[in-house]
Amino acid sequence: MKKKxxxxxxxxxxxxxxxxxxxxxxxxxxxxxxxxxxxxxxFYFDCLHIIVLDRENLKPLDPTNTNRFSSxxxxxxxxxxxxxxxxxxxxxxxxxxERGDTCLLSYVENKLAGxxxxxxxxxxxxxxxGLRLSVPDGYLYTTYSWTHPDYRGYGLQSFRxxxxxxxxxxxxxxxxxxxxxxxxxxxKRGQDKSGFERIGNIYIIGRKSNVHALIxxxxxxxxxxxxxxxxxxxxx
Numbered sequence: 001m002k003k004k005x006x007x008x009x010x011x012x013x014x015x016x017x018x019x020x021x022x023x024x025x026x027x028x029x030x031x032x033x034x035x036x037x038x039x040x041x042x043f044y045f046d047c048l049h050i051i052v053l054d055r056e057n058l059k060p061l062d063p064t065n066t067n068r069f070s071s072x073x074x075x076x077x078x079x080x081x082x083x084x085x086x087x088x089x090x091x092x093x094x095x096x097x098e099r100g101d102t103c104l105l106s107y108v109e110n111k112l113a114g115x116x117x118x119x120x121x122x123x124x125x126x127x128x129x130g131l132r133l134s135v136p137d138g139y140l141y142t143t144y145s146w147t148h149p150d151y152r153g154y155g156l157q158s159f160r161x162x163x164x165x166x167x168x169x170x171x172x173x174x175x176x177x178x179x180x181x182x183x184x185x186x187x188k189r190g191q192d193k194s195g196f197e198r199i200g201n202i203y204i205i206g207r208k209s210n211v212h213a214l215i216x217x218x219x220x221x222x223x224x225x226x227x228x229x230x231x232x233x234x235x236x
Contacts, residue, residue: 044129044211046204047182050219051196052139054175055165059158059195069156071163074103074115082112089146093117096144104164106147106156114147116160118170123227124179129204129211136223138174140164157194200224 079097082088097103100121106114119141125132135141142164147156164170178196199222203214213226 044204044206046126046129048126048131048179048202048204049182049198050200050202050224051178051180051191051198052175053161053178053194053196055173057175057195057197058162058165059193061159061162062155065155066159068109069154069159070107070110071160072105072107073167074105078105079103088112088115088148093144102169104160104167106160106163108151108154108156112148113151113154114145114156114160116145116157116164117143118164119143126179126204129206130229131202131204131211131213132227132229133179133202134223134225134227135177138172139177140170140173140175142176142178161194 083090
């Protein structure tokens with residue numbers, strides 16, 4: 001029996017994506033991404049970068065910009081209205097609210113400009129393979145940061161980091177913790193600008209239904225460990 005050829009449209013889309021990667025990040029990063037995809041056709045492999053932004057490393061804010069900024073914790077009504085408008089990348093976000101996580105909204109001259117989610121109920125999970133991790137004491141895990149295209153370049157990401165760590169709920173926290181795929185170069189640029197630093201890697205090997213996670217000793221000593229999935233599987 002002949003092996004079914006891959007959809008030509010799918011191949012074309014991948015070639016276009018690789019071309020865009022080459023333009024934005026260069027040949028080396030593009031080859032790295034292509035090899036990564038090839039390897040993952042046969043077995044699952046990934047490398048997650050664990051990053052932190054300690055309170056003392058918060059980037060200073062420009063007062064000429066921030067005097068126009070404001071923030072608030074989102075209510076259910078806020079999120080439902082954003083979902084209804086359809087322009088805020090809100091797919092699946094209400095599930096986070098339902099399980100008890102927190103969304104911080106940011107505004108420019110009282111106009112909604114973006115948001116960041118703070119994990120306050122549960123463990124972060126890497127949805128590609130269901131890996132769930134514990135968050136060390138003293139840190140907040142942030143995920144799903146998004147800024148409306150009209151307001152990108154304003155420095156809202158750094159502003160939200162200040163607002164989170166200076167909020168009465170979290171003033172006792174040392175800093176923010178996050179994770180990213182090693183091929184996510186776009187996210188890396190923004191996080192580096194915001195002051196995040198990589199403190200270690202987690203290597204994931206196996207099949208998506210049964211992966212092994214190799215966690216460095218320095219991460220384990222911080223309290224970052226694999227957590228078993230609950231009987232009712234939690235999704236991010």
